[in-house]
Amino acid sequence: MSVAVDTAVWGGRAAGVAALERELARMRRVQSANATEQGHVVARASVLNLVVHATRDVHARRAATTIAELARRHPSRAIVVHADRDRPPGIEAELVMHSHQPAPDAVRQITYEQILIRARGDSDARLASAVIPLLLPDLPVFLWWTGTPPLDASHFDDLVALADRLIVDSADFARPDVTLPGISRACAAGHGRYGVTDFNWTRLTPWRDLVTGFFDLAEWRGYLPHVTGLRVGFAVDADGRDIHPSQALLLIGWLASRLGWRATGALSPSEAGGLLFAMERPGGLVRVRVRPRFERGLGEGDLSGLRLQAERDGRLAEFVVKRIPNSGLALATVSLDGRLVSSRTVPLRAPTVTDLLGEELTIAGSDRIYEEALAALVGLA
Numbered sequence: 138m139s140v141a142v143d144t145a146v147w148g149g150r151a152a153g154v155a156a157l158e159r160e161l162a163r164m165r166r167v168q169s170a171n172a173t174e175q176g177h178v179v180a181r182a183s184v185l186n187l188v189v190h191a192t193r194d195v196h197a198r199r200a201a202t203t204i205a206e207l208a209r210r211h212p213s214r215a216i217v218v219h220a221d222r223d224r225p226p227g228i229e230a231e232l233v234m235h236s237h238q239p240a241p242d243a244v245r246q247i248t249y250e251q252i253l254i255r256a257r258g259d260s261d262a263r264l265a266s267a268v269i270p271l272l273l274p275d276l277p278v279f280l281w282w283t284g285t286p287p288l289d290a291s292h293f294d295d296l297v298a299l300a301d302r303l304i305v306d307s308a309d310f311a312r313p314d315v316t317l318p319g320i321s322r323a324c325a326a327g328h329g330r331y332g333v334t335d336f337n338w339t340r341l342t343p344w345r346d347l348v349t350g351f352f353d354l355a356e357w358r359g360y361l362p363h364v365t366g367l368r369v370g371f372a373v374d375a376d377g378r379d380i381h382p383s384q385a386l387l388l389i390g391w392l393a394s395r396l397g398w399r400a401t402g403a404l405s406p407s408e409a410g411g412l413l414f415a416m417e418r419p420g421g422l423v424r425v426r427v428r429p430r431f432e433r434g435l436g437e438g439d440l441s442g443l444r445l446q447a448e449r450d451g452r453l454a455e456f457v458v459k460r461i462p463n464s465g466l467a468l469a470t471v472s473l474d475g476r477l478v479s480s481r482t483v484p485l486r487a488p489t490v491t492d493l494l495g496e497e498l499t500i501a502g503s504d505r506i507y508e509e510a511l512a513a514l515v516g517l518a
Contacts, residue, residue, distance in 0.1 A: 183250070185498060186278045187215045188268055190296060192222055196283040197253070199490065204251055206491045211498045214273045215251040218264055218296075265295035277301040277501055281494065285310045288319040297323075297331065304497050306336040308438050313383035314404055314412075314517070317390075321511035324503070332503035336493045337384050337438075338510075343486050344440055344458065345391060347469050351445075351456045357471065360447035360454045361396060364418065367425045368444040372435035381438030382412065385427045386517075388440065390510035398423055400516030414517065434463045460485065 187204065191197040197219040204215045254267050272278060280300035287293045297303055303323070310316040324333045352358045369385040392398070398416040405413050412427040432441045442459035455472045465487065471479040488496075 183212055183214050183273055183276060185211065185213045186272045186276050187211075187213045187281065187498070188272075188278060188296065188299070189215070189217045189281045189283065190220065190264075191217065191283045192220045193284065194219065194221075200281065200283065201251060201253075203491050203494055207495050207498070210495055213250075213498075214271070214276075216268055216271050217251065217253045218268065219253060219255045220261065220264070221255055221257045261290070261292035262295075264292050265299065268296065268299065272299070279304060279498060281305075283309060285312070285316055286320075286323075288316070288323060297327070300331045301501060302332045302334065302497070303327065304334055304336070304494070306493075307383035307387065308337050308340075308381060308436075310381075310383055313381065313386055317383065317386060317511060318515045318517075321508070321515050324508045324511060328503070332501065334497050334500065334504055334507065335387070336490070336497075338387055338504070338507050339493050339496060340488065341384060341388055341391070341440070343467075343484075344388060344443070347458050347467065347483065348392070348443070348445070348456070350469070351471065357454065357456070360449050360456075362419065363421075363449045364396065364423050364445055364447045365421065366444075366446035367392065367423055368428065368442075369426075370428045370430050370441040370443070372432040372437060372439045372441050373429040374437055375431055380429055382427055382429070384438055384440050386514055387510055388443065389425060389427070390512075390514040391506070393513035394506070394509040398513070400513070402517075404517050432460070432462065435460070 189197070189200040189204075191200060197217050200217050204213070204217075207213075252271060254264070256264055256267070278300045279302050280296055281304040282293075282296075283306065286305055305320065307313050307317060307320070320333060320335070327333060352361055367389065369388055371382055371385045373380060393400075393416055396418060398418045401415050401417050401422075403414075411429055412425075414425050416423045416425060430441050432439075435441060440460075442457070445456040447454050447456075453474055455470075457468075457470045457472070459468050459470075460466075461468055461482070465485060466482055467485040469479075469481050469483060470477060
């Protein structure tokens, strides 16, 4: 096991697990001495282990920045595993470890530890064995898997076996229509061992609140069993090449799981990367359309709007949520037989990755509603 370090990003260097622990201890002593000279108090506190798996350098660096931003709220032993796939073939596999602690900048500095394991070449089988001795005992383990998780790979199973909670972001999935049902199977396999969550699910929280808000009113609640159509729009880039419908699919899965809809067949491609399919509800069908649209100011995959149509007693009701461009707001409207009867403008929160991770690190168990939304998508794969 050879060791090197990018000191500008990761801090000190070490040559193996034992040397790494010695280097961390040395850094603590230096930090404590510097703090004492400046009249500061340094407290080492870790409340959890956070393991991050990344195959891209940009994801590894984003994780390092996010962990640093969360250090005060969630001091942790953070281990970033960077599986570097860009090295030339035939190179010998090696694991490179780095460590970093922030300089004291407050009267009372809560320290954290961040370690980088850089795995080059074909070293997947060695990742779990490199992580295990670095975990702090008797603390929960959160595993944040960036990109598309290789659900059938042994190194994925090995790292998940260490975790109390698996965190993914379906916004980064290459094929969410295929991977989301796989995540559903991972949820089922993890019952009693680990919980699963998705940053994209948390991004949908304000949208789910807006939809449920329509039906808090008794006059509209009776339309819920009679939904006949659902349209969901999501953002794409100007060229329409980056298609990420995972938020749209999760929203559909959530509605299906809450209202008892069932898939009647696989997803069918529609125009320009969209999807067109039907789901069965008690007493009828729901026709679903997922439409990609270019929207300035939105990231690829972000929801741009939704429209629920329902027919009851010969009357057509439409419940619409639409983003107001470049405003951070949404317009929620209700129409009855084509006549607008309700309209309100509401804030639409856009959490950062730091916000999302910070929220997930406070939850240790499973999210039953998320798991049921995923299960509703399985029949569409």
